[in-house]
Amino acid sequence: MAALAEHPEALKGMGRGVEREALRITSEGTLSSEAHPKALGSALTHKWITTDFAESLLEFITPVSYSVSETLMQLDDIHRFTYRELEGESLWPLSMPCYVAKEDDITLAQYGSSNVGRMKTLYRQGLKHRYGSVMQVISGVHFNFSFPQSFWQQLFGDQTPYARQESVSDAYFGVIRNYYRFGWMIPYLFGASPALCGSFIKNTDTALDFKKVGEGTYYLPYATSLRLSDLGYTNSAQSVLKIGFDGLEKYLEGVRDAIRTPSAAFAKIGVKDASGYRQLNANVLQIENELYAPIRPKRVAKSGEKPSDALERGGVEYIEVRSLDVNPFSPTGIDETQVYFLDLFVTWCALSDSSLMTDCELECWHDNWDKVVMEGRKPGLTLQIGCDGEQLTQAEWGRRVFDDLAKLAVVMDQANGGDKYQAVCKELVTWFDQPEKTLSARLLNDILAQESIGKVGLAIAAENAERFAGGNYTEFSDAQFREEAIASLKRQQEVEQGDSVSLDQYLAEYFGDSVSI
Template sequence: MTSFSQRLEAFSANPEALKGIGRGVEREALRITPQGTLSSDAHPKALGSALTHQWITTDFAEQLLEFITPVTYSVPEMISQLQDIHRFTYRTLGEESLWPMSMPCYVANEDDITLAQYGSSNVGRMKTLYRQGLKHRYGSVMQIISGVHFNFSFPSSFWQQLFGDQTPYARQESVSEAYFGLIRNYYRFGWMIPYLFGASPALCGSFINKTESKLDFKEVGNGTCYLPYATSLRLSDLGYTNNAQSSLKIGFNGLEQYLQGVRAAIGTPSSDFAKIGVKDENGYRQLNSNVLQIENELYAPIRPKRVAKSGEKPSEALERGGVEYIEVRSLDVNPFSPVGIDDYQVYFLDLFITWCALSESAPMTDCELQCWRENWNKVVLEGRKPGLTLQIGCDGEQLTQAEWGQRVFADLAELAVVMDSAYGGDKYQSVCKELSSWFENPDKTLSAKLLKDVLDNESIGKVGLGIARDNQVLFADGDYQAFSKQQFEEESEASLKRQQDVEQGDGISFEQYLAEYFGDSVSL
């Protein structure tokens, strides 16, 4: 097996092979009132159609916006695009602003959360019905937790350097295998991401009241709950999770194993979800009563992806063309960045993901899968605890989090030199040097900084509303950089027309549409 150092040496001789990394960001954010409570307004028409807009859509709720950047090959350009999307949105929202954290603002009643609406087309109705199912299964408040998803792909030159000349089919197989090796290493070492960038150590007590949490929260002020060493409560059992999924054996040792696991999950009946019922006298309650309604319901900190064709399921796209990119899903919203993520984080993710791909990655057993789950859970609940130890594999060996982090950063420092050689400047080395110091000084982490602000103000609501107002002022000024106001206005208008075309193009009933979508995979 080729080692990391051998592969890095080869790239050192040809650093240009690292140029051309593709990136995109999906950032979620709740719309809030000037008082810091959930907006009661529908998705603003000036933002276009949530069904068909390229850059601005909704996630679970009408109040939960999702901003999507197109694929770009420059970090500054990607951040500029995200800033422009925020700029246009803020200038459209009037008095409303965006909640700057992952865990929700104050929610008085779950009925205040309105399911996202996508119009009268079959595809639009299915999207809303899927969310109806999530509401019945997990509760609405769980579904308005916000995150940042980071999409990443290597250029063809990277694969050429790794594998040399191959037939198209052999290249597709090699690339998919390499991406799954990356995914396995992400599971092994990705706990570093909530340690460094987790930003949900505290939350509003209104959230706790709607869960059955057994965590030993401390309280400050009027209803703010926190754990002293937590990094990312969003990634804990408090966050979006499906206990029924814990028994699923979805492996990551290759594309075939992964697809078999996902399809089994979609076809596995759930006695708990069957109690909800698929239909009642008022209509549908969920898409089906299986463990997963559709593939999107599968919780995972990282996913293999391929751009799907119209009407194609994610698994069908993967089976057709192999893995095209990966989606990192374990990033909290960064409250210290007006757009929820900053360039420091992106440069680190470049480094870390590339290291995961270049490092050895043996097949992962069920025992090891359980081991990484336990490590992640330790880090999200008590990641800044002095002397915290983590398991290395299933043989009982343990290392402190700081020691393990420094071992990985020793490799990242070498890779950073090659990345800077490819892209010019010293950004990667600078980021690597700074973040490695965070293992010795946990107070530098995002979770520590945010918790200090919350404790100083005795309120997460006060801190969040203050940041939201600052961002509102920030985006009220300044010129567009990557897009233009006209582009946004034209896209909003065009998206409304596209939705209308979709609705007029439906030629079958909703029942037939669902039957054709699921085929024989589920029982409706």
């Protein structure tokens, strides 16, 4: 960090993008049964507005930006346009789903008649059979982040293009390893799913000691992020996988092995029956996107290119932070404080020592994350620092990390002007001694006061709908959104008209020899 302190300009120009998921709901707080609104364009080809698992699960995607305020204003604009086209519906403002009467109420996302569109829906069909639909409509926020070339130049100096590609990929994997070691702070600070609707667990055999409030709200007193727990967006079948984070080659080998590894449990589902496909294949992962991870190495893929092939071709281009719950206290699901902290934290992960990770240490971080998501606000909670048995309370460990973050914040403020990073640092460090400031504590307090997660969610949704009904666009315009909606529908039509092979042949060519379908 000393070199960057002398050249703070190398920390200017970080790339960011946000992906936010949200369920469309009725005025009664139940899941919308309506198809993806036509006014929002094609979910297959729209640049900013798509769907995730279900027709009712919207996903908003901001373009890459190099300004925190611009990123957040872009996200705000996408919300504003969408709300104005929902016709009586609103967006559920929490990560854990609203009331869902039965799984069949959840309609799989539809992407048209093209092979690629049908494959996307079939992949979701497989997820439904594997894990159930209700788990798949949990919402989250993903934060995409890249360092500027000036950062790498300052770290590595002049290099050949290939050497720079390798150095950058290695550095991003160093970030990933440190994220696993220290990233438990993110669910502690920003986890916002300490409670859930009883409909989520009515068909689940759980040994968790849930407390109940009101008619059907269940919670754990010290939980921060049930979304990240075994109840939420996890896959126990993946626990057998040995996907390493010691470098790109090892990572790609692990991911590709997972796509080829048969699963006895998933084989019982069957790949095809008389009515058609039930899943894309019977392996542990149908495709790479099924790998559940709190952080991923990424590269923008070319048309038709698999994510792993893109990484192999050009190395790691950016990282995707995937452990953020939807922030119910922000109309867009994420706020400025979180973005500035993530900037700071990811940069610190890049600049800090990041030794290779043993299987023992992987188990250690997994245990730490489990503790924090289930009981992160429990007084005196201890975490294990490494495999030698040393332990610290999460509050003490958090303060130690923030001592380092505070020093880096000074340099980052020098690079960008103002004092945003230092201000965020000074505020968030107090949350370790005052857990009532965390998002999970604040939300649980509101839920207990109302004795209902549904009432809280509906009230916030109504406030957000009123907010977005007014106000002006700042980064986009209404005309831009309408033009993109029309253009996306045209692009989908072109994709459909361009198909020249059957779906079976398309899938065979897509997977090659990697899986048996």
